[in-house]
Amino acid sequence: MAKPTTVVLVPVWGLGHFKPMLEVGKRLLTRSGRRLTLTVVIMPAPTPNVASEIDAHMRAEEAADPDVRSVRVAFVAPPTDHTGPEEFVSRYVQAYASHVEAAVSELTCPVAAVVFDLFCTPLLDATRALGVPAYVYMITSAAMCALLLRAPGLHEEVEGEFEEEEEVDVPGLPPVPPSCLPSGLQNRKVPTYNWFVYTGRRYMETSGIIINTVAELEPRVLAAIADGRCTRGVRAPPVYTVGPVIPLTPHPAAAAATEEEEEEEEHECARWLDAQPPSSVVFLCFGGSGFFPAPQAHEIARALERSGHRFLCVLRGPPEPPSKTPTDGDLDALLPPGFLERTTGRGLVWPKRAPQKRILAHAAVGGFVTHCGWNSVLESLWHGVPMIPWPLGAEQHYNAFTLVAEMGAAVEMEVDRKRGNFVEAAELERAIRALMDGGEVERKVRERAVEIRDACRVAVEEGGSSCLSLQRLCEALVDGTARPKS
Template sequence: MAAPPTPTLVLLPEWGAGHLMSMLESCKRLLLRGGRAFSITLLVMRPPTAQATSQVEEHVRREAASGLDIRFHRLPAVDPPADAAGVEDFIARYIQLHAPHVRDAVAGMPCPVAALVLDLFAAPMVDVARGLGVPSYVFMSSTGAMLALMLHLPVLHRVVTVGFDELDGELHVPGLPPVPPECLPCPVVDKKSPNYTWFLRLGGSFMDATGIIANTADGLEPGPLAAVADGRAVPGRPAPPVYPVGPVLSLGSSASKKDSSSEPPHQCVAWLDAQPPASVVFLCFGSMGWFEPAQVVEITAALERCGHRFLWVLRGPPSSKSGAGAPDGSEHPTDASLEELLPEGFLRRTEGKGLVWPTWAPQKEILAHPAVGGFVTHGGWNSVLESLWHGIPMAPWPLYAEQHLNAFELVADMGVAVPLKVDRKRDNFVEAAELERAVRCLMGEEGRKAREKAAEMRDVCRKAVEKGGSSDAALQRLSEALHDGAVPPTI
């Protein structure tokens, strides 16, 4: 008698690497657990820019060669909306235009469908899953704090009658300390913005899902996760079960490069090898982080005056060829011209004590290096998780998306970071004196509590994903729920 076909998890990620790869890595853990088997079917939307398309195809090629049971289904192209009012409005609307194609793809699967796993921006497609009788799960690539805020946003919308930026006082988000309005994520500051309207809708769609898969851990964010689980985030309506399976990090490739005797270390890593333990502050601002020349000057002044060793990944402004002005906000930096951006004599004066790196750098390897003692970061959640995995305290410098809320949580709730005052009205500008103060604090005695807390969170992260840890147990519960719910699609 033939064995029954293996159920498949159908994934619909947003095309950005922080969304696509964290969703895929989370679901790959189900494949690697052994026992009850799944396959993965990744629905591939054509991104709205050529550079994003190239990056997605690179991910597809790598995963296709992994040997795991991962299949790829390319959805038909759609015309992007021409009248989007903002980045989040564009992304959500562009994804929603794929709904008929997603329905046809899921309905046409030749095997049982365990679930449709949706990016947070694709959450309204829980309706597609419901129409096919298929379970739906929203994948939360951001924090538990952001999840609690999104679920609670309709309540805040009703009780706060003025714009959040006009509020005199703090906002109360269940599971978090009182949140200053200036720490809200960029898309939800302006109630009149279409971006805000989308976030109201997205949070409501989360509530209609079968479950929520979150790239966090119980021990990292106990307050927000408990607030969702016990009903405080959405009073009067039980939230779907949340499965905190994180931290989900793809660390294998970096580790293998570092351990390879046939390949020399990256130049940044080789430079770190010559530095004393915990002596270097690392500055890096993600795949889309770059600064105007005036801000670069402030950073150079701060680094010279504070006197600490530093490794600074400095990127140049986007070019039209690389995607400047892209409708989805994916303005990727270019390699920096250090001669043009840096003040005259800065490299000479800091020679031996600092390294300015003008292109991509292996962030995971750098954070793993014993010479690194602190991290000035944009506060994207994947970067935060990498830093916590290695026990590195942070000074968060939020630039966009939900990063202002991340920075607030890291300082006020987790205690793993020192505060850095950014001027949101000046495009998140930081004065030299403020950055100097934060770096001195991060690397000096004032930062001792943040260092101790970061070391504690390192242990929390690693124990969570070990056999029997909280995230391992959540993954087991998710696996059982998916098998129990797997159904043949209905055309």
């Protein structure tokens, strides 16, 4: 009997990238009727705590499914002189290229394709040497894919810094203010900018682009990509919209190191939410890396107190080097004196990691103040919860712009990017009131969030747009119609 064909996944470290890629791989496996298997090539994370989390999660997945296996390559020392995370990832992946090529070439079963993370384009040389089709998996939006595909053209068309231009043209979107561009695109003088341009150029060499979005969520930008408007008339590779890719339930074999903590968090937060009226609570949470110093935390506290609305606020402390994971928040140091006493019964401040997906699913939650990481955006939209964007870095300002200007599922808030994304108490209070006070603004964004929720759920059902797109991708992989670009 012939050995089954495998799809090789090459994620980057960091659970926010790793889990969604593994999830889409598992969907491919199921959709193919087990005619495909998964092989995950693991490049060791640069920090030990992240590496241990990845290893624990991968071991659990392998134990649960014999068609999922992993190959670990030898550790390579990370670069120490970089100007941004995109440069860091791209250069670090480049150092792993020969190791990944060797790992794939040594597999004993046929390889249908290699799927790599969005800033892993240096690996294209390895897949080309092997004669294997390569796909890029975008954990971000179609709007971000359009911007990356557009970046080489913008580089040639725009003289000087983008911030000197009044607007940036990304086909399929309203004109983008330069202040909303990802941080790596704002300064041409640093190497990170060059990696953005390089990445967008090399996407054109792939056999396809897999995007964690829903066709009905971003129709105009997807049409612009398909029409070649983002790539100056040259047809882009086929796009597969397979989202929302959200691991909706934790794996039963989750790592013991975090299981008890997450259960306790769920118990404490859920018990408090159970006592609140429907859609009455504004939830504030800022991702796996988000934390604030005391001056900003004080502004948050004043806004919450003055808004009069119920709240659940996750407030973490700064990481302890070399880790980049926030520590448990010291609420005595972060909050104004007497704040917790004055808001007893109306609010809960949670100083540890929170079960975000479960909180967003709770009927008591009526709004979400979010850092606008794409995973968090999709989780909120999946549950029909409208948002207030508070971007902190990476592509989050761009996500915030598309949420407000294109999708209409969020209330805009002024975030001072030049002051480290600082938000005044009065501005946060205004945005919370606009979202939660029951006026016309709330009605519009809440209706839009519910429309998107319904579209997302239909998309992943049998016959839905994401289901059909995943089927097309499976057919290309199983039937061998996927071919490496020459």
